[in-house]
Amino acid sequence: MKARDAAALASLERDHRLLWGLTDALHAYVDALDGGRALRRGDLKAIASGLRVVADYRHFEKEEEVMVPVLVRHGFDYHLQIFDDGRREHDSLRYLIEVLHQSAERDLNWNLDERERISRVAHQLIERQRRLSTRQEARLFPQIVARLEPPALGQLTEQLCQFDESSAAREPTLDVAGLTRSVLGFYRAHSASTLPPVRETSPGARRTLQEA
Numbered sequence: 001m002k003a004r005d006a007a008a009l010a011s012l013e014r015d016h017r018l019l020w021g022l023t024d025a026l027h028a029y030v031d032a033l034d035g036g037r038a039l040r041r042g043d044l045k046a047i048a049s050g051l052r053v054v055a056d057y058r059h060f061e062k063e064e065e066v067m068v069p070v071l072v073r074h075g076f077d078y079h080l081q082i083f084d085d086g087r088r089e090h091d092s093l094r095y096l097i098e099v100l101h102q103s104a105e106r107d108l109n110w111n112l113d114e115r116e117r118i119s120r121v122a123h124q125l126i127e128r129q130r131r132l133s134t135r136q137e138a139r140l141f142p143q144i145v146a147r148l149e150p151p152a153l154g155q156l157t158e159q160l161c162q163f164d165e166s167s168a169a170r171e172p173t174l175d176v177a178g179l180t181r182s183v184l185g186f187y188r189a190h191s192a193s194t195l196p197p198v199r200e201t202s203p204g205a206r207r208t209l210q211e212a
């Protein structure tokens with residue numbers, strides 16, 4: 001791929017890398033949740049907030065409001081399967097991120113049903129986000145660089161960069177890579193420290209997970 005082509009997609013690929021890191025962090029977190037291991041207060045909220053900013057506010061909007069319109073103006077079919085998949089998956093992922101965010105409001109005060117729900121939602125979110133990114137990188141991105149003429153590719157690059165600049169100005173400062181490293185480091189270091197399994201003793205009984 002030429003340097004010019006790589007630059008056109010750099011903005012989208014950078015988002016995908018950040019999202020992959022956040023889903024890695026979420027995976028490590030729910031592994032600890034599922035295994036009854038120590039959880040650190042605030043981690044679920046930080047991960048859900050990171051996903052909300054990077055996925056919902058930035059990446060999905062960038063694809064919907066910048067990438068798709070530019071591509072359609074330059075000959076791509078609006079109803080292309082990969083665009084339909086993107087719209088449907090973005091809606092599902094936005095919903096899953098909001099569910100996690102709401103659960104994070106009751107951080108560590110979850111009963112068994114809530115823990116199972118968090119785990120289910122997190123696993124769905126991880127799988128859907130990764131599948132979508134992989135499909136776009138395998139099927140859509142190569143088409144973009146193959147089909148767009150240099151001026152159109154330049155226009156796409158410029159508009160993606162403008163979007164990044166304006167979203168950086170309006171979003172809260174967020175060190176996503178640092179958050180990912182911190183979460184992964186903690187749960188990998190504590191993967192051997194298993195807590196006693198939590199058992200439900202009465203309907204609606206609430207348990208508090210032991211904090212690290």
Ligand SMILES: [Fe+2]
Nearest residue numbers: 059063133136
């Ligand atoms: Fe994407």
